[in-house]
Each structure stands twice: as C-alpha cells, then as structure tokens.
Amino acid sequence: MQILKNHNLKPYTSFGVDAYAAQFVIVTTLTELKSALKIPAPQRLILGGGSNLLFCDDFAGLVIRICLTGITVNESADDVVSLHVAAGENWHEFVQWTLAQGYDGLENLALIPGVVGAAPVQNIGAYGVELKDFCDYVDVLDTETLTIRRYTPAECQFDYRDSIFKGELKDIAVITAVGFKLSKPWIAKINYGPLANLGNDASALTIFKQVCLTRQQKLPDPNKLGNAGSFFKNPIINKAQFDVIADKHPTMPHYPAGDKIKLAAGWLIDQCNLKGYQQGGAQVHTEQALVIVNTGTATAHDIIMLAQHIHTTVLTRFAVALQHEVRFIGRDGETDLAEVCRG
Ligand SMILES: Cc1cc2nc3c(=O)[nH]c(=O)nc-3n(C[C@H](O)[C@H](O)[C@H](O)COP(=O)(O)OP(=O)(O)OC[C@H]3O[C@@H](n4cnc5c(N)ncnc54)[C@H](O)[C@@H]3O)c2cc1C
Known part of the structure; x- marks a missing residue:
C-alpha cells in the first residue's frame, strides 16, 4: 500500500474537477484498510467510485479508496439466494453478474455508478426500488477499534437517500461488505415510468435492458x-x-x-x-x-x-x-x- 502525497482526485470522481488530497491510498484488502486507518491524518474520507461527491476544495486529510473485492453465494435456503459482496465491487457489474447467474431482483437498480460499499450510504434507489428492499445486512469496520460489526437493515435506518451511515456512523465506520437476499420466486417491479409499458410477463433481463436504455437516453x-x-x-x-x-x-x-x-x-x-x-x-x-x-x-x-x-x-x-x-x-x-x- 503506497501513500501518495498531494494527489489529484480528478480521475476518481465523476464530476472530473481538480482537487488534491494531502494523502491518498488505495486499499485492496481488509488488512490494508486497517493499516490505512492507522496513518496519522487530521481527517479522512472514504472514497468509493466518487460518483456522489463534489470536492469543493483541496482535502487536507487522507483519502482511502476502497477496492475490496469478492462475492460469496449461499443458496442453501429453497426460496432465497444470499450474497455477501465486498465493498469495492462495482455496483453495475454486480447487478449484471447476478442476472447472469439467474438471481433476479436488482435489475431496476442497473447502471447506477459507484461501488457496492457506497450503496447503503444513501440507500440508492431507482425505478421504484431501493437498496433496502434487498439488503440483508451491512458489515461495518469501526475506525477506532478496527473490529467488524454486522448491522441489520433496521439498524441501518434506511430512508429516502438516507441511512445511519450519513448520520450517527458518519466518519467513524467503513462499510466492508453488504449482504443481499434475493427471493425466489421473483416478482417484477414494473409500475414505474417507462417500465409500465413492458407487460406483466417481462423477464428480469428485459427490465434490466429497459432500465439501461432509459438511463442512457435520460442521463449524461x-x-x-x-x-x-x-x-x-x-x-x-x-x-x-x-x-x-x-x-x-x-x-x-x-x-x-x-x-x-x-x-x-x-x-x-x-x-x-x-x-x-x-x-x-x-x-x-x-x-x-x-x-x-x-x-x-x-x-x-x-x-x-x-x-x-x-x-x-x-x-x-x-x-x-x-x-x-x-x-x-x-x-x-x-x-x-x-x-x-x-x-
Ligand atoms: C450518472 C449518475 C447517475 C446516478 N443515478 C443514481 C440513481 O439512480 N440512484 C441513486 O441513488 N444514486 C444515483 N447516483 C449517485 C451515485 O451513483 C450513488 O450515490 C452511488 O451509490 C455512489 O457510489 P460511489 O461508490 O461513487 O460513492 P462515492 O461518491 O465514492 O461516496 C459517496 C459517499 O459514500 C461514502 N462511502 C463510500 N464508500 C464507503 C464505504 N465503504 N464505507 C463508508 N462510507 C462510504 C463516501 O465517503 C461518500 O460520503 C448517480 C450518479 C451518477 C453520476
């Protein structure tokens, strides 16, 4: 793990404006994350894909970019697939991967930029669905004790573009992984905007494609x-x-x-x-x-x-x-x- 000094954050944010971090590290393992949290700094910022941030100025502290990867599947229950997904996995690629495995449910949330670990922070939502609808738990590293605690959805206090990670746990917790529960049989959520025209027999893949198409047409x-x-x-x-x-x-x-x-x-x-x-x-x-x-x-x-x-x-x-x-x-x-x- 290399500590970069006075590092330009422009390539790491979707706004693409210049802003420098006094210190910057990329962490790919839990051990590296724990070491990064011990680096002396006046303050730190946890960075995912940088798609929901505006650096208004240079940042005087340490930016830690989370690149933890890995997905574990547990299909033991008949009617539910449980997924444990590391915080640095790209969100859209994860959604695509679930559909390729035949795990339906996340299709309405396709093409949202960023990484899995940031998704609970503002309880991402689109086309009538929110992260909270599929979240089983969120694993959180305490920045002081460096221990991981599992939060239930109720403890996460999910609300419209809000959660405990924007409140009580802001700056003192790093999300390391998110647990998802995808139910079988799957129920299509097509009562929102352009999805309403798809018809009741639309598959998850059809919904995914329509969401991608609409987002590509609507959003820069x-x-x-x-x-x-x-x-x-x-x-x-x-x-x-x-x-x-x-x-x-x-x-x-x-x-x-x-x-x-x-x-x-x-x-x-x-x-x-x-x-x-x-x-x-x-x-x-x-x-x-x-x-x-x-x-x-x-x-x-x-x-x-x-x-x-x-x-x-x-x-x-x-x-x-x-x-x-x-x-x-x-x-x-x-x-x-x-x-x-x-x-
Ligand atoms: C074109 C476009 C379309 C979008 N559409 C949607 C949409 O439909 N719905 C929606 O909800 N959002 C949308 N967004 C916003 C954004 O994609 C989401 O908020 C996304 O979850 C941010 O992920 P990120 O990895 O880029 O987070 P970042 O921007 O890197 O971080 C966002 C916040 O989360 C914190 N954070 C990041 N990772 C962690 C972690 N592991 N632990 C603790 N805190 C962390 C950061 O400190 C920061 O405060 C859109 C953005 C763009 C650019």
Whole structure:
C-alpha cells in the first residue's frame, strides 16, 4: 500500500474537477484498510467510485479508496439466494453478474455508478426500488477499534437517500461488505415510468435492458460529460404547503411520501427555465434539469455557484428549499452548500 502525497482526485470522481488530497491510498484488502486507518491524518474520507461527491476544495486529510473485492453465494435456503459482496465491487457489474447467474431482483437498480460499499450510504434507489428492499445486512469496520460489526437493515435506518451511515456512523465506520437476499420466486417491479409499458410477463433481463436504455437516453454519461447524477433530492413537503403550490400549478408531478408529499426537483428546476443555464464551465443539463454537468472546464466553484443559483431561484418561485443529494467535501471534511457559500 503506497501513500501518495498531494494527489489529484480528478480521475476518481465523476464530476472530473481538480482537487488534491494531502494523502491518498488505495486499499485492496481488509488488512490494508486497517493499516490505512492507522496513518496519522487530521481527517479522512472514504472514497468509493466518487460518483456522489463534489470536492469543493483541496482535502487536507487522507483519502482511502476502497477496492475490496469478492462475492460469496449461499443458496442453501429453497426460496432465497444470499450474497455477501465486498465493498469495492462495482455496483453495475454486480447487478449484471447476478442476472447472469439467474438471481433476479436488482435489475431496476442497473447502471447506477459507484461501488457496492457506497450503496447503503444513501440507500440508492431507482425505478421504484431501493437498496433496502434487498439488503440483508451491512458489515461495518469501526475506525477506532478496527473490529467488524454486522448491522441489520433496521439498524441501518434506511430512508429516502438516507441511512445511519450519513448520520450517527458518519466518519467513524467503513462499510466492508453488504449482504443481499434475493427471493425466489421473483416478482417484477414494473409500475414505474417507462417500465409500465413492458407487460406483466417481462423477464428480469428485459427490465434490466429497459432500465439501461432509459438511463442512457435520460442521463449524461459521466465518462463523456462530468456529473454526479441527481444534484438535488426530491423535496418532501407537507400537505398545506403542497396545496398552496398545487393551486397555482395543478399539473405539478407529485407522489405520496407517508403523510407528506414528494415533489420532483427536476420539474421545479425546469419550471424556472434553468435547463442549459451556465455558470463558468458548469451547466444545468439541457435534457435533464436535475443534473449539473461539467462541460469540460468547470471548477468546483462554478458548480457551487450554479447550485446556489438553482437553489435561490426555486426557493423564490416555489418557496421550496432544495437539498443537495451530492455530498460536498471541503478542506476539513463534509460541508454543505449553505456553508461553502457563507465561507
Ligand atoms: C450518472 C449518475 C447517475 C446516478 N443515478 C443514481 C440513481 O439512480 N440512484 C441513486 O441513488 N444514486 C444515483 N447516483 C449517485 C451515485 O451513483 C450513488 O450515490 C452511488 O451509490 C455512489 O457510489 P460511489 O461508490 O461513487 O460513492 P462515492 O461518491 O465514492 O461516496 C459517496 C459517499 O459514500 C461514502 N462511502 C463510500 N464508500 C464507503 C464505504 N465503504 N464505507 C463508508 N462510507 C462510504 C463516501 O465517503 C461518500 O460520503 C448517480 C450518479 C451518477 C453520476
């Protein structure tokens, strides 16, 4: 394991902006991970595929990139396949692999960038399905004691783009592996968007292909146009607030969220005519208003300024405060849009 000093993180993040880490290591085994956690540093950041991060500044601490690999299968129960998957496995390749083995269930989550170990962090979701629907357990290394503890899904506190790993366990836990339970018989989840046209006899592979096709049509490929997927979360508001907005915008898309209502952040941004709006090298994607892209020359500052403009414009027009889904990392650790704009 080599400690690299003043290392450029640009190749490790899907936004593709320059930012330097004071120290950087890649770990491929648990032993290396434990050694890396002993390296003296003012703070550390665990990095997966870098597809949900914006480095707002150079990082003054140690970045540990998780490249642990390996998948173990347990088919002992008649109606369930159990998979134990190391944190550094590529998510999409893992989904593809499950389908090739005849283990159906994860097809709606195809083509989400990043690695398996990051998937529980924000409880990744797409096309009506979330990681929590298949998660059996999450193995977590305590950064102080260097011991592994297994968390049940309930203990993970999964919620919409949220989990205990963004709260209580932030910065003190490293996910080393995720356990999945895929049930047989498999039930297709096709009641969402373009999947609804597939018909009831659609196979998992058909759903997988449709999800890939739709995502390729809708979302910019980070390898061609830097981005971190949905920049903002879909806001969840109360009924009274919803009624006020819906009164003026009766066709506004909305979805039930418990006793509250979830709005489509992309729709709100689009209503503000922000598609294509540019700040330096950062742009609101011309096709998908929820995505901020790096047109090639964007700095973190450009992206932050654009995000702030979107936030203020939507707040002024709809009185809805968007929250960013992308994690903001400052010099000394995690920060947020309000804080970087104040500073
Ligand atoms: C084009 C595009 C489309 C996307 N579509 C979706 C989508 O449909 N649904 C969705 O939910 N997300 C989506 N995303 C966001 C992103 O892909 C997911 O959040 C993904 O899980 C991030 O994985 P990563 O490995 O890149 O994590 P990173 O960006 O490297 O890290 C994300 C966070 O997780 C932490 N982390 C990473 N690994 C570990 C670990 N082993 N232990 C503890 N903490 C860890 C990091 O410190 C960081 O805070 C999309 C992104 C892009 C670029």
